[in-house]
Amino acid sequence: MKHYKTVIVGGGIVGAGIFRDLALHGVETILIDKYDFSSQTSERSSKMLHGGIRYLENLDFALVFEALHEKNLWLKLTPHLAREVSFYLPVYKESKRPLWMIRIGLFLYDLLSNFKNSPHSVSSTKKVLAELPNLKSEGLKGAGIYYDAIMDDAKITLEVIYDALKEKCASALNHTAVLNVTKQNDKNRLTLKNQLDGDEYEITADVVIYALGPFTDHFLKNIPMYNWQDVLLPSKGSHIWISIKDLPLKYPIVMTPKSEAGQTSDRVIFVIPHGDQVLVGTTEVECSDDYFNITPDQVEIDYLLNSLNDYFPKLKLNQSHILASFAGIRPLVKDNESSDRGKTSREHKVFRPASNTYVIAGGKYTTFRVMGQEITREIAHHFGVAYNENLTISPLRQKSVISPFEWKIPTAIELKKICETEMPKSFEDLLKRRLSISGRAIWINRAAPIDFNNFFIEHLELLNKYFKVTKDEIERF
Numbered sequence: 469m470k471h472y473k474t475v476i477v478g479g480g481i482v483g484a485g486i487f488r489d490l491a492l493h494g495v496e497t498i499l500i501d502k503y504d505f506s507s508q509t510s511e512r513s514s515k516m517l518h519g520g521i522r523y524l525e526n527l528d529f530a531l532v533f534e535a536l537h538e539k540n541l542w543l544k545l546t547p548h549l550a551r552e553v554s555f556y557l558p559v560y561k562e563s564k565r566p567l568w569m570i571r572i573g574l575f576l577y578d579l580l581s582n583f584k585n586s587p588h589s590v591s592s593t594k595k596v597l598a599e600l601p602n603l604k605s606e607g608l609k610g611a612g613i614y615y616d617a618i619m620d621d622a623k624i625t626l627e628v629i630y631d632a633l634k635e636k637c638a639s640a641l642n643h644t645a646v647l648n649v650t651k652q653n654d655k656n657r658l659t660l661k662n663q664l665d666g667d668e669y670e671i672t673a674d675v676v677i678y679a680l681g682p683f684t685d686h687f688l689k690n691i692p693m694y695n696w697q698d699v700l701l702p703s704k705g706s707h708i709w710i711s712i713k714d715l716p717l718k719y720p721i722v723m724t725p726k727s728e729a730g731q732t733s734d735r736v737i738f739v740i741p742h743g744d745q746v747l748v749g750t751t752e753v754e755c756s757d758d759y760f761n762i763t764p765d766q767v768e769i770d771y772l773l774n775s776l777n778d779y780f781p782k783l784k785l786n787q788s789h790i791l792a793s794f795a796g797i798r799p800l801v802k803d804n805e806s807s808d809r810g811k812t813s814r815e816h817k818v819f820r821p822a823s824n825t826y827v828i829a830g831g832k833y834t835t836f837r838v839m840g841q842e843i844t845r846e847i848a849h850h851f852g853v854a855y856n857e858n859l860t861i862s863p864l865r866q867k868s869v870i871s872p873f874e875w876k877i878p879t880a881i882e883l884k885k886i887c888e889t890e891m892p893k894s895f896e897d898l899l900k901r902r903l904s905i906s907g908r909a910i911w912i913n914r915a916a917p918i919d920f921n922n923f924f925i926e927h928l929e930l931l932n933k934y935f936k937v938t939k940d941e942i943e944r945f
């Protein structure tokens with residue numbers, strides 16, 4: 469049975485960040501995910517690296533400060549995956565927050581970034597409408613303009629993992645579920661299942677770290693020795709993709725719609741152009757079902773469409789304009805005081821349900837690098853390694869073949885390189901996270917047909933060297 473010093477269960481951004489930190493410190497580590505890396509919450513976010521302008525109202529200054537610092541750091545480290553953009557926050561006569569309040573909030577936001585953000589401004593109605601002609605003009609008082617980043621969430625997670633894998637002490641398994649964990653003497657004994665061929669086997673590890681995001685309670689409740697009590701207040705968030713042709717927009721907009729049925733709090737909706745598409749989200753609703761591979765409900769989609777039509781009445785957007793949609797669960801950790809998901813802090817927490825066992829939950833994508841540091845510091849110390857919290861402030865060493873901001877169809881040589889170096893284990897891994905084709909494919913098909921099926925069928929022999937895929941499966945996608 470193979471033994472590892474550390475095993476990380478969960479290959480979303482949080483697990484990936486801890487994996488890289490341990491690997492860079494030379495601590496032997498293996499990362500395991502039940503499905504593909506970054507195929508759950510960490511590819512279903514609003515795709516922003518941001519301080520969280522909204523959290524200023526909750527007085528979460530420390531979180532905003534840390535997140536702004538991380539945002540500005542990753543803008544430097546991964547310029548091919550994250551891009552600074554200006555966000556417009558339109559203010560109307562009936563808006564809850566008047567322009568003067570927005571002005572103070574945006575000043576505070578820049579101050580908390582140590583003025584590393586590009587500076588905010590406030591724009592007149594005339595100027596806003598010149599930049600955003602489709603925006604509702606009635607009652608418009610002007611807009612606050614501030615800077616945050618848009619990013620490719622799945623790709624950042626993958627590149628963090630590829631970087632860790634450059635170290636000899638690191639290995640990673642996707643499509644491998646951890647089924648059970650027991651203690652054997654001082655060691656943790658884990659039962660694993662290869663989800664693709666059904667093989668079950670065991671490994672042991674000195675230390676186990678769970679970075680299971682919203683799946684934390686579900687998983688740990690089933691491991692008797694942890695005697696686990698639920699710690700999460702799960703909150704579902706959904707997004708839709710719309711073609712930029714149907715929703716022409718030069719800059720991201722922050723909408724502040726009124727709550728509707730199903731919403732658990734007043735929240736903002738971001739409308740963000742990403743190349744040829746616009747991302748619209750998110751909702752914030754309760755959820756109680758299975759959290760894997762979830763999809764938006766109609767009531768959430770209606771809420772997003774209604775809000776869009778309120779802000780962009782000329783465009784008359786409806787269901788037929790939606791190219792694709794997705795949903796994820798925020799792994800919020802319960803505050804004692806509040807069950808309001810909007811007000812629950814985005815801070816993370818670390819739990820120790822057994823010796824040499826760490827559970828990390830909560831937090832935000834943006835702060836992943838620093839979230840796991842209290843764990844990695846302790847583990848480095850445990851194995852007699854000097855901890856350097858700045859080791860992870862270094863550029864990632866393996867770029868994805870297909871970059872999200874310069875998206876293109878790969879050549880046969882590029883396809884082979886992706887299969888060899890980026891660990892896709894299924895056609896879906898390749899399509900969604902390595903080639904970034906999901907909503908995009910539908911749009912391309914609608915606007916200017918490109919025959920993706922033929923492209924993949926032509927390369928069927930090549931693909932089958934790396935994972936099983938049939939012509940039928942390709943046609944079904």
Ligand SMILES: Cc1cc2nc3c(=O)[nH]c(=O)nc-3n(C[C@H](O)[C@H](O)[C@H](O)COP(=O)(O)OP(=O)(O)OC[C@H]3O[C@@H](n4cnc5c(N)ncnc54)[C@H](O)[C@@H]3O)c2cc1C
Binds near residue numbers: 835
């Ligand atoms: C709608 C929405 C919008 C958001 N927008 C933003 C944003 O714009 N910016 C931002 O900073 N943050 C945002 N967030 C928060 C951010 O996306 C999450 O905090 C982050 O992605 C959580 O990452 P994670 O690694 O903890 O969880 P996950 O990415 O879910 O990773 C957990 C992994 O554990 C694996 N797993 C589960 N069970 C097992 C098992 N038995 N064996 C092995 N593996 C297992 C899963 O397959 C999964 O890959 C958003 C969240 C949501 C839901």
